[in-house]
Amino acid sequence: MNEVKASMAGSVWKLTVNQGDKVEEGQDVVILESMKMEIPIAAETEGTIKELKVSEGDFVNEGDVIAIIE
Secondary structure: OEEEEOOOOEEEEEEOOOOOOEEOOOOEEEEEEEOOEEEEEEOOOOEEEEEEOOOOOOEEOOOOEEEEEO
16 A cells, blocks of 8 residues: 655645546646645555545645555
8 A cells, every 4th residue: 555645735625536546656646735836746656546535625734644545
């Protein structure tokens, strides 16, 4: 299993995947909004989204787990 983690603090602006979706390495999983900028967070490996740990509108800190890929 691999964890997708926030690279910086911000609000979850948009989830681009759902639980059960297959993702490829480099595919955006979530888009954070921080300081009026949109920051895409990508999967670092291919697999299936086992669990999404956040919802749109949630605030995350740097290093927080956003999703788990298996």
